Amino acid sequence: MKVKNMFKKFQILLLSVLLLLGSSSVIAKERPHNIVNNKYVLSNYCFPGPNLIHPIQDYQSENNETTVDLPDNTEKSSNWAGYIVTPASKSDSYTSISGSWTVPSISSNNENAVAAQWIGLGGVDSSDLLQMGTMEQLENGQPVAVVFWEQLPDVAQNTMTIPINSTINVNIYNSSGSTWNLTFTATTPSGEIKTETISTTLDSSYAEGIGTSAEWISEDPSDVYGKLVPLANTDVVKYESAKVNGNSLSDSSNTIRPVAMESSSGNIVIYPSSLGSDGESFTTTTAVSNSNLNNGPSIDPNFRRRFNNTPPRQRHIDNLSSQFHSEESITLLIYYNTNKRLD
Numbered sequence: 001m002k003v004k005n006m007f008k009k010f011q012i013l014l015l016s017v018l019l020l021l022g023s024s025s026v027i028a029k030e031r032p033h034n035i036v037n038n039k040y041v042l043s044n045y046c047f048p049g050p051n052l053i054h055p056i057q058d059y060q061s062e063n064n065e066t067t068v069d070l071p072d073n074t075e076k077s078s079n080w081a082g083y084i085v086t087p088a089s090k091s092d093s094y095t096s097i098s099g100s101w102t103v104p105s106i107s108s109n110n111e112n113a114v115a116a117q118w119i120g121l122g123g124v125d126s127s128d129l130l131q132m133g134t135m136e137q138l139e140n141g142q143p144v145a146v147v148f149w150e151q152l153p154d155v156a157q158n159t160m161t162i163p164i165n166s167t168i169n170v171n172i173y174n175s176s177g178s179t180w181n182l183t184f185t186a187t188t189p190s191g192e193i194k195t196e197t198i199s200t201t202l203d204s205s206y207a208e209g210i211g212t213s214a215e216w217i218s219e220d221p222s223d224v225y226g227k228l229v230p231l232a233n234t235d236v237v238k239y240e241s242a243k244v245n246g247n248s249l250s251d252s253s254n255t256i257r258p259v260a261m262e263s264s265s266g267n268i269v270i271y272p273s274s275l276g277s278d279g280e281s282f283t284t285t286t287a288v289s290n291s292n293l294n295n296g297p298s299i300d301p302n303f304r305r306r307f308n309n310t311p312p313r314q315r316h317i318d319n320l321s322s323q324f325h326s327e328e329s330i331t332l333l334i335y336y337n338t339n340k341r342l343d
Contacts, residue, residue, distance in 0.1 A: 068268050068271055068287055070258070070260060070268075070271055070272075071258040071272060071273070071274045071275075072258075073257070073258065074258045074259065074260050074271070074272070075257055075258070075259045075260075076259065076260055076261075076262040077259050077260070077261055077262070078228070078261070078262070078264070079219055079220045079221075079222070079228060079261060080215075080217050080218075080219055080259050080261060081217065081218045081219075081259060081260050081261040081269070081270035081271055081272055081284050082215065082216045082217040082218055082239070082258075082259060082272055082282075082284055083215070083216050083217075083239075083242070083249060083256065083257070083258055083259070083272060083275075083282060084124055084213055084214070084215050084256075084257040084258075084259055085213065085214050085215075085244060085249060085254035085255060085256055085257065086124065086125065086212060086213045086214075086254070086255045086257070087211075087212070087253065087254065087255070088252065088253050088254060088255050089253070092253060093208065093211030093212070094121055094210070094211045094212070094213070094214050094244050094245055095173065095174040095207075095211060095245060096171070096172065096173035096174065096243075096244065096245055096246065097119050097120070097121055097171075097172050097173075097214045097215075097243070097244045098119070098169070098170065098171045098172075098173075098241060098242070098243045098244075099119040099169075099170055099216050099239055099240070099241055099242045099243070100167060100168060100169040100170070100239070100240050100241045101117055101134075101167075101168060101237055101238060101239050101240065102165060102166070102167050102168075102237070102238065103117075103134050103136065103145045103162060103163075103164055103165060103166045103167075103168060103186075104117075104136065104164070104165075104234040104235065104236075104237050105136075105143050105164045105165065105234075105235075106136045106137075106138065106143045106232035106233060106234055107232065107233045107235075108138060108230065108231075108232045108233055110230040111138055111141070112137075112138075112229065112230055113137070113138060113229070113230040113231060113232035113233075114135060114136065114137045114220075114221050114229050114230070114231070114232055115135070115136050115137075115218070115219075115220070115231060115232040115233075115234045115286075116133060116134065116135040116136070116218070116219045116220075116221050117133050117134055117217070117218050117219070117234075117237055117239075117284075118131045118132060118133020118134070118148075118170075118215075118217055118219065119131065119132065119133065119170050119172065119214075119215065119216050119217070119242075120132070120133075120172065120210075120214070120215050120217070121172060121210035121211065121213065121214055121215075122152075122209050122210030122211070122212060122213060123152070123210075123213065123215065124212065124213035124215070125212045125213055126209035126210065126212050126213070127152065127153075127209070128152060128206045128209030128210045129150070129151075129152040129210065130150075130151050130152075130172060130180065130182070130200075130202070130210050131149065131150050131172075131215075132147070132148070132149040132150075132170045132172060132182045132184060132198075133147070133148060133149075133170065133217075134146065134147055134148070134162070134168060135148055135221065136164070136232060136234070137232070138232065143164050143232075144161060144164070145161065145162055145163070145164055145166070146158045146159075146160070146161050146162070147159045147160055147161075147162060147168070147184055147186065147196075149182045149198050151200055151202075157198075159184075159196055159198070160194065160196065162186045162188065162194060163188045163189055163190075165189045166186045166187060166188045166189065166194075167186065167187045168184055168185070168186045168187075169184065169185045169186075169241070170182070170183070170184045171183045171184075174207065175199070178201050178202055178203065178204070178207070179199055179200075179201055180199070180200050180201075180202050180207075181197050181198070181199050182197070182198040182199075182200070183195070183196070183197040183198075184196060214244040214254075216239045216242050216249070216282075217259075218234065218237055218261075218270050218284040219261075220261060220269070220270070231269065231270075231286070233286045234284075234286050235285070235286060236283050236284070236285050236286075237283060237284050237285075238281065238282075238283045239281060239282055239283070239284070240280065240281045241280055241281075242280040242281065242282070243280055248278070248279040248280040249275065249279060249280050250275050250279030250280065251279070256275075258272045258274075259272065260272060267287075268287050269286070269287060270284050270285065270286050270287065271284065271285055271287055272284050273285070
């Protein structure tokens with residue numbers, strides 16, 4: 001009996017060591033994210049449809065000094081701010097979108113704060129979304145920016161880093177047949193021009209899905225666990241040359257839907273301006289820093305989730321490591337559960 005018990009304890013100890021070693025890389029995921037490692041999730045949840053979109057009223061800040069003037073019929077989101085358009089005619093479909101902005105410098109008292117700007121097709125009335133944009137983060141106290149593109153449900157792909165205050169122009173369009181191109185041209189503050197084109201193949205169903213909406217968005221990204229990350233303050237970001245199917249955002253062929261980001265406590269976090277007189281320009285402004293509110297709300301189950309490619313067993317360990325913040329805690333839990341099964 002003693003030999004048997006000793007053998008059981010040896011098995012438990014060995015299993016604990018093996019699982020602990022296997023989870024060490026997972027525990028590292030709890031450390032600060034790095035923008036160049038693609039650990040942020042863009043558009044983790046988007047608008048699922050009109051039934052879950054709610055108009056919001058003008059918001060007066062907590063210091064009672066500044067009133068935020070919102071465009072008429074502004075809708076609210078937990079992570080988006082900017083403009084959405086949908087075809088005014090159900091028979092129409094979008095096959096191209098373009099827009100430009102200056103990559104903002106960011107500020108935050110949280111070294112893990114992040115911000116993102118992008119344009120895209122889909123993601124409102126469809127779970128399909130094709131997008132390209134920029135993301136900013138503080139690294140060693142300095143703001144850095146990277147250009148990314150994403151085709152949901154696949155993960156985002158970084159293309160290159162560009163200097164803060166670069167002007168970027170993005171075009172997404174159906175080049176021919178099932179081939180779609182995502183092109184960006186960035187002009188750095190020194191005048192250097194950087195450009196790249198990404199080509200991807202979309203089947204007819206996906207192309208139909210993304211043809212249902214177009215967006216120009218400032219976003220608070222999410223982490224791999226579906227939590228909004230601390231939002232960096234981008235101050236004012238100006239979007240220009242906002243066109244879809246070659247027409248201005250304000251063209252009569254579009255139904256225009258301004259959207260503001262609202263925190264779980266009801267604060268306006270990012271909000272859009274009214275459209276400029278040219279019908280294709282506007283700004284988004286960071287009104288309240290999300291870095292001091294909380295770590296972000298959990299994803300509403302009514303919203304579309306984007307699943308990662310983590311194997312089920314690894315996802316189980318991920319969940320374990322998110323609940324226990326030390327390797328010793330995980331080891332003790334494994335020991336307890338294993339011992340309980342063996343008895």
